[in-house]
Amino acid sequence: xxxxxxxxxxxxxxxxxxxxxxxxxxxxxxxxxxxxxxxxxxxxxxxxxxxxxxxxxxxxxxxxxxxxxxxxxxxxxxxxxxxxxxxxxxxxxxxxxxxxxxxxxxxxxxxxxxxxxxxxxxxxxxxxxxxxxxxxxxxxxxxxxxxxxxxxxxxxxxxxxxxxxxxxxxxxxxxxxxxxxxxxxxxxxxxxxxxxxxxxxxxxxxxxxxxxxxxxxxxxxxxxxxxxxxxxxxxxxxxxxxxxxxxxxxxxxxxxxxxxxxxxxxxxxxxxxxxxxxxxxxxxxxxxxxxxxxxxxxxxxxxxxxxxxxxxxxxxxxxxxxxxxxxxxxxxxxxxxxxxxxxxxxxxxxxxxxxxxxxxxxxxxxxxxxxxxxxxxxxxxxxxxxxxxxxxxxxxxxxxxxxxxxxxxxxxxxxxxxxxxxxxxxxxxxxxxxxxxxxxxxxxxxxxxxxxxxxxxxxxxxxxx
Amino acid sequence: xxxxxxxxxxxxxxxxxxxxxxxxxxxxxxxxxxxxxxxxxxxxxxxxxxxxxxxxxxxxxxxxxxxxxxxxxxxxxxxxxxxxxxxxxxxxxxxxxxxxxxxxxxxxxxxxxxxxxxxxxxxxxxxxxxxxxxxxxxxxxxxxxxxxxxxxxxxxxxxxxxxxxxxxxxxxxxxxxxxxxxxxxxxxxxxxxxxxxxxxxxxxxxxxxxxxxxxxxxxxxxxxxxxxxxxxxxxxxxxxxxxxxxxxxxxxxxxxxxxxxxxxxxxxxxxxxxxxxxxxxxxxxxxxxxxxxxxxxxxxxxxxxxxxxxxxxxxxxxxxxxxxxxxxxxxxxxxxxxxxxxxxxxxxxxxxxxxxxxxxxxxxxxxxxxxxxxxxxxxxxxxxxxxxxxxxxxxxxxxxxxxxxxxxxxxxxxxxxxxxxxxxxxxxxxxxxxxxxxxxxxxxxxxxxxxxxxxxxxxxxxxxx
Numbered sequence: 001x002x003x004x005x006x007x008x009x010x011x012x013x014x015x016x017x018x019x020x021x022x023x024x025x026x027x028x029x030x031x032x033x034x035x036x037x038x039x040x041x042x043x044x045x046x047x048x049x050x051x052x053x054x055x056x057x058x059x060x061x062x063x064x065x066x067x068x069x070x071x072x073x074x075x076x077x078x079x080x081x082x083x084x085x086x087x088x089x090x091x092x093x094x095x096x097x098x099x100x101x102x103x104x105x106x107x108x109x110x111x112x113x114x115x116x117x118x119x120x121x122x123x124x125x126x127x128x129x130x131x132x133x134x135x136x137x138x139x140x141x142x143x144x145x146x147x148x149x150x151x152x153x154x155x156x157x158x159x160x161x162x163x164x165x166x167x168x169x170x171x172x173x174x175x176x177x178x179x180x181x182x183x184x185x186x187x188x189x190x191x192x193x194x195x196x197x198x199x200x201x202x203x204x205x206x207x208x209x210x211x212x213x214x215x216x217x218x219x220x221x222x223x224x225x226x227x228x229x230x231x232x233x234x235x236x237x238x239x240x241x242x243x244x245x246x247x248x249x250x251x252x253x254x255x256x257x258x259x260x261x262x263x264x265x266x267x268x269x270x271x272x273x274x275x276x277x278x279x280x281x282x283x284x285x286x287x288x289x290x291x292x293x294x295x296x297x298x299x300x301x302x303x304x305x306x307x308x309x310x311x312x313x314x315x316x317x318x319x320x321x322x323x324x325x326x327x328x329x330x331x332x333x334x335x336x337x338x339x340x341x342x343x344x345x346x347x348x349x350x351x352x353x354x355x356x357x358x359x360x361x362x363x364x365x366x367x368x369x370x371x372x373x374x375x376x377x378x379x380x381x382x383x384x385x386x387x388x389x390x391x392x393x394x395x396x397x398x399x400x401x402x403x404x405x406x407x408x409x410x411x412x413x414x415x416x417x418x419x420x421x422x423x424x425x426x427x428x429x430x431x432x433x434x435x436x437x438x439x440x441x442x443x444x445x446x447x448x449x450x451x452x453x454x455x456x457x458x459x460x461x462x463x464x465x
Numbered sequence: 466x467x468x469x470x471x472x473x474x475x476x477x478x479x480x481x482x483x484x485x486x487x488x489x490x491x492x493x494x495x496x497x498x499x500x501x502x503x504x505x506x507x508x509x510x511x512x513x514x515x516x517x518x519x520x521x522x523x524x525x526x527x528x529x530x531x532x533x534x535x536x537x538x539x540x541x542x543x544x545x546x547x548x549x550x551x552x553x554x555x556x557x558x559x560x561x562x563x564x565x566x567x568x569x570x571x572x573x574x575x576x577x578x579x580x581x582x583x584x585x586x587x588x589x590x591x592x593x594x595x596x597x598x599x600x601x602x603x604x605x606x607x608x609x610x611x612x613x614x615x616x617x618x619x620x621x622x623x624x625x626x627x628x629x630x631x632x633x634x635x636x637x638x639x640x641x642x643x644x645x646x647x648x649x650x651x652x653x654x655x656x657x658x659x660x661x662x663x664x665x666x667x668x669x670x671x672x673x674x675x676x677x678x679x680x681x682x683x684x685x686x687x688x689x690x691x692x693x694x695x696x697x698x699x700x701x702x703x704x705x706x707x708x709x710x711x712x713x714x715x716x717x718x719x720x721x722x723x724x725x726x727x728x729x730x731x732x733x734x735x736x737x738x739x740x741x742x743x744x745x746x747x748x749x750x751x752x753x754x755x756x757x758x759x760x761x762x763x764x765x766x767x768x769x770x771x772x773x774x775x776x777x778x779x780x781x782x783x784x785x786x787x788x789x790x791x792x793x794x795x796x797x798x799x800x801x802x803x804x805x806x807x808x809x810x811x812x813x814x815x816x817x818x819x820x821x822x823x824x825x826x827x828x829x830x831x832x833x834x835x836x837x838x839x840x841x842x843x844x845x846x847x848x849x850x851x852x853x854x855x856x857x858x859x860x861x862x863x864x865x866x867x868x869x870x871x872x873x874x875x876x877x878x879x880x881x882x883x884x885x886x887x888x889x890x891x892x893x894x895x896x897x898x899x900x901x902x903x904x905x906x907x908x909x910x911x912x913x914x915x916x917x918x919x920x921x922x923x924x925x926x927x928x929x930x
């Protein structure tokens with residue numbers, strides 16, 4: 001071996017040994033985090049309480065108020081350094097009586113599973129009956145035009161595209177039907193909108209979720225189950241003497257805004273007084289179930305991160321904050337307030353991690369505004385640390401709705417989304433099936449430990465890849 | 466740039482382009498396999514039939530016979546090139562009447578959830594009542610010795626070690642209590658054995674499963690639920706006037722061996738007449754439920770692989786065989802027979818892939834006798850092909866029970882285990898909860914597509930890394 005090569009090798013060896021030492025300290029800490037969470041984890045029992053003793057907690061509801069109060073007490077029981085409520089005005093939408101949906105074919109009336117979309121207006125007391133037009137996309141509204149749409153009920157029926165491997169892709173591409181569909185159809189004179197539930201599952205649950213009329217007229221809008229959607233579509237395809245009509249009756253309405261709160265807990269940083277790493281999920285949930293995976297799991301994982309650090313005696317360099325955001329589902333006022341306050345208080349934010357994709361087996365994390373250099377660096381340095389826990393997919397992608405407003409207020413922040421396995425999420429998302437029983441204890445804990453691990457690494461080394 | 470470097474770069478570019486082309490053909494084919502499975506997949510509906518119309522199918526049972534007949538017809542309906550039954554004699558153990566288990570503390574009798582272990586002998590008709598000794602390991606039998614054990618009921622209560630990330634590790638290390646525990650305890654004069662159910666879940670289901678007395682005396686043996694185990698353990702720790710006793714009554718027994726079958730379907734190879742790639746799971750299942758994840762999902766994925774190849778018009782070079790093995794649960798006679806027949810017929814076997822860890826989201830594959838060179842090679846060449854499907858963990862590890870006997874008969878074969886996410890498997894494993902409703906359609910299909918993809922790659926390129 002030539003001298004130059006030998007020198008290079010020696011230098012490489014020094015580099016390797018230094019890096020290996022850091023890796024070793026880190027990998028030992030990750031093992032401790034996982035052991036603590038898997039052996040002494042409390043997020044599962046906390047989630048049980050939230051789901052079973054409090055239940056649904058849509059913004060403005062009694063459940064939401066109760067959940068705020070309990071969450072603060074929970075954080076206090078852990079003795080974090082600072083615990084407080086952050087005031088935020090939130091919209092107050094109420095579903096009212098159980099909705100009715102009926103396919104009307106001549107004298108045959110077929111009731112179907114239906115749920116009003118969040119933020120939608122109710123029907124007149126007698127309900128609405130009108131002829132149905134099935135569409136697959138919003139573009140078809142334009143093609144048909146006002147002449148054909150006026151006075152009709154528009155039925156958006158484009159199913160999930162099952163070719164997406166992560167189900168969020170299918171949700172994202174089908175979602176315009178629920179989000180913008182009602183407002184757009186109203187613009188063309190439709191009297192109501194029914195939407196195929198946003199799920200790949202074929203079942204009888206209507207999946208609620210928010211709609212946004214924007215500046216368009218407001219007409220009643222509801223989701224029907226995928227089984228109901230298939231039935232209605234089949235009936236529309238049959239030739240029948242009379243056109244197929246649909247009857248829906250909803251009594252939902254908007255009430256005045258209500259004072260509510262983000263719940264915040266902190267462990268103080270030992271080195272950097274004014275630097276923050278945030279982990280959070282949202283405390284509010286739709287009214288049809290217990291908000292278990294959406295997003296009870298996320299808030300309980302967030303507080304578990306702080307609990308684990310305390311249990312291990314870990315003293316972070318930076319302030320670590322768990323935030324239970326209010327109002328993600330229908331307004332994300334909590335996320336907006338958090339960012340505004342952080343800016344007003346001149347806080348420096350290193351990173352924010354959102355967990356709002358369910359409490360399933362962790363697969364990794366997605367990083368917003370991730371350059372190829374960043375992705376290469378973080379994968380080179382940290383991927384192997386997560387490999388033993390099978391949570392090592394470090395990819396480009398979104399952070400989340402609640403932390404999103406920090407993008408504007410804190411341009412240097414790194415926004416990160418926790419990415420659990422996505423296959424089951426939209427089976428239960430926004431349905432009566434989003435209950436505690438559908439959460440697996442170990443999956444939930446593995447997620448909490450993965451998030452704690454990432455926060456530990458960011459706290460120790462920063463994110464300058 | 467110097468000439469030499471330029472030449473090297475040009476060579477590298479040629480290599481890259483050749484390799485990229487192969488990668489591109491392969492990645493396009495994998496995309497087709499996943500699309501076909503996710504859009505037109507039939508494994509979920511086939512599984513529904515197996516679970517709901519046939520149900521449990523323990524070796525020797527009427528359900529097993531019915532499942533063999535239906536499986537053959539299913540393969541025939543797909544028009545594979547060759548479909549046949551492979552005769553195999555199997556043990557015939559029957560559970561008999563519903564078992565009874567009661568904790569007896571003075572005059573207080575507390576019934577608990579209990580299920581006899583497979584292959585265990587029944588109690589006398591009046592049942593057995595005896596004092597209970599709780600142990601955490603088989604080693605403690607030796608420490609206590611015959612004097613203290615004789616006439617007692619041994620209660621093995623070592624829980625799952627939750628620090629294992631993959632739950633198979635916890636199952637493996639706790640499993641000796643169920644497998645060897647009863648026989649070992651009998652050697653020291655115990656009159657019966659009860660075992661804490663092999664699961665991390667805290668619930669009221671007893672988990673059955675086979676025990677193996679070996680050459681030891683045969684005494685009644687049963688599993689109790691984890692809730693029951695915790696209760697019994699707590700009562701044993703309390704000081705009470707009279708010692709805690711346990712009553713169990715089981716009426717299980719061994720009947721004479723029965724003729725049964727492996728069910729085999731083949732697509733003929735276009736190039737290699739006598740070379741085989743096998744994919745299989747086991748058709749038999751425990752008697753307490755529907756054998757959904759264990760292993761209805763495995764057999765239905767196996768036949769789906771062949772269906773997908775046919776649907777895509779893929780003509781494999783080698784013979785591709787789907788095998789529904791009989792008797793994995795209590796004897797693995799089907800696996801032994803398959804290997805013996807393959808040897809007798811002088812078949813050349815390239816690889817066998819077993820899917821018997823549940824129909825959960827695929828994570829990757831484990832390879833037996835995988836050298837570091839092999840692992841490096843396969844990860845370098847194929848990992849990136851599986852990355853878009855998040856099934857890219859290609860690791861060293863076991864193949865499976867059914868394909869295991871091929872290790873001896875075909876020393877050049879590569880034995881491969883399909884590795885789905887492991888978190889939920891032991892919650893339902895061998896319990897009344899192993900039903901169709903606990904299988905997710907997309908998770909099942911993603912697994913089938915992953916396996917088909919690996920078989921395609923092996924068929925095209927072999928496994929010479």
